Amino acid sequence: MPLDRNKMLRYQVLDRCFRDTSRLYKAKDLLECCNRELSRYDFKQTSLRTIQKDIEDLQGEPHNVEFDSELRKTNHYRYFDLSFKLSVLKLSAPARDALEKTIALLRERCSDADDQNPQWQWMLVTLQAIADDRPVETAGPYVSFENNVAFSGNIHFATLLEAIINRHPLKIRYKPFKHKVASEKVIHPYHLKQYNSRWFLFAFDSGTPTSSWAQQETGNAISCFALDRILRITLSKGTYIPTNVDFTTYFDNVMGVTVNDSMLVEQITLRVSASRYPYVETKPFSENQRTISHDETSYTIRFPMKINNELIAKILSYGSDIEVIRPLHLRETIATIIEQMHNKYDLICK
Numbered sequence: 353m354p355l356d357r358n359k360m361l362r363y364q365v366l367d368r369c370f371r372d373t374s375r376l377y378k379a380k381d382l383l384e385c386c387n388r389e390l391s392r393y394d395f396k397q398t399s400l401r402t403i404q405k406d407i408e409d410l411q412g413e414p415h416n417v418e419f420d421s422e423l424r425k426t427n428h429y430r431y432f433d434l435s436f437k438l439s440v441l442k443l444s445a446p447a448r449d450a451l452e453k454t455i456a457l458l459r460e461r462c463s464d465a466d467d468q469n470p471q472w473q474w475m476l477v478t479l480q481a482i483a484d485d486r487p488v489e490t491a492g493p494y495v496s497f498e499n500n501v502a503f504s505g506n507i508h509f510a511t512l513l514e515a516i517i518n519r520h521p522l523k524i525r526y527k528p529f530k531h532k533v534a535s536e537k538v539i540h541p542y543h544l545k546q547y548n549s550r551w552f553l554f555a556f557d558s559g560t561p562t563s564s565w566a567q568q569e570t571g572n573a574i575s576c577f578a579l580d581r582i583l584r585i586t587l588s589k590g591t592y593i594p595t596n597v598d599f600t601t602y603f604d605n606v607m608g609v610t611v612n613d614s615m616l617v618e619q620i621t622l623r624v625s626a627s628r629y630p631y632v633e634t635k636p637f638s639e640n641q642r643t644i645s646h647d648e649t650s651y652t653i654r655f656p657m658k659i660n661n662e663l664i665a666k667i668l669s670y671g672s673d674i675e676v677i678r679p680l681h682l683r684e685t686i687a688t689i690i691e692q693m694h695n696k697y698d699l700i701c702k
Contacts, residue, residue, distance in 0.1 A: 358395050360440070362406055365389045367438050369429070370417070376428040379403055394506050415439065448483065455479050505551050505579025509544070512553055512585070516541045519592040521558075525584040526577060538588050542574070543599045545609055547662075551579040552609045554602075556593055574602075576609055605638065608662025615658040621677040624651045628673035637666065652677065664689070 365386045369377045377385070383403045390397055407429065410417040418432040458476040462469075515522050522541060527534035539555040546552075557575040574597055605617045621644075624632050629651040633643070638655035645652045657663055659682055667674055667686060676683040 358390065358398070359406075361389060361393065361395060362386050362398060362403070363410075363438060363440060366403075366406060366410070370419075370431045371434050371436075373430075373434065376423065376426075376430070378427050378429070379407070382407075382429065410438070451479060451483050455483060505582065508579050508582050508585060509551060512541055512544060512579070515587075516543070519594065521588040521590055521592050523586045523588040524577070524582050527581055527583055528578075529581065534583055538590070539575070539577070540593045540595070542595050542597065543602075545603070547609045553577045553579060553582075554599070554609075556595060558593065573613065574611070576611070605640075605656050606658050606660065607637070607666060608660060610660040610662055611658070612660075615660065617656050617658055618679050618682075619654055620657050620659075620663075620679070620682065621652065621654045622667070623675040623677055624653060624670075625673040626650055628670060632670075632674075637663075 366382060369382055369385055379400060383398065383400050386403060387397045407417075409415070411419075415438055417436070417438075420428075420430045420432050423430050455476065458472060458479065462473050462476050512522075514520075521538060523536065523538050525534050526537055538558045539553075540558060541553055541555040543554040544551060545554065554574050554576055556573070574595070602611065606615075620637070622637075626646075626649055629646075632641075632651075632653065636655070637653075638657055641653055641655040643651055644654050659679075664682075664685065667676060668689065676686050
């Protein structure tokens, strides 16, 4: 009988721990390692009794695990033969061949100096370690990527990705934060994007399940759905409606996920304090950001951007280190927000 994903992941962790010579593991240590790994994949946490049962099962047929007898006297677990590896975790010849091809593709991608991506590099190092049968993250993770483990929308990610790939319409029950009740919608999913530790789906909202949505044109408008506000997803009958939107350029000149066809791309001019400029230079507002002038106290930068709430929040996050010069209406918006904040704190001070 094939192992379920939760058990397979536990076996992978246990196997690495049993071969780890950098520390000793008791059952409670093995439990901690397993649950840490399970939480990374949003899997259900396990119990000490389950880990003890895993160890008991591994010592029997067909695995026949043998532990170091001296360490077992102190309730620690380590393979007697450190070269031993669980048979269920060994790669088949076709799987190893596929892994090596993936590694070759990643190595080619990571060798591009103009396209350095830490996620790709981490994946390359990790997959190479797996191919070489070397332990990976036995004592703890060496790299932390931005991930909101409390984000409830993570459970929908795989379902939505499959629907995008397979071009299948979906029926969702959706409840925005500002709405008191949820509504049923039929959507045609196109793209997933992460921003500020949250995931968002971009899709064509064809309306309620009873509407004549199949008559819509392919040049449809795009709607954005927060994954954590999706309460339920089911497959929808009907024909999938594709889109003409090119998502490789859809987010050009946009910060975050708020994109509206009515928004105009405007030239944003900001004055940045000299002390904060290195941060803005190395993490620019836009890839088209340019420095147009500077003196001893400040730098003036300019970039094209659609003005949305995310851009305003980003500007405000720099406090007094950034001043909006143009456009005038953005400067007035920022000034109004600052005045409202001042009034609130002024009342407290009084």
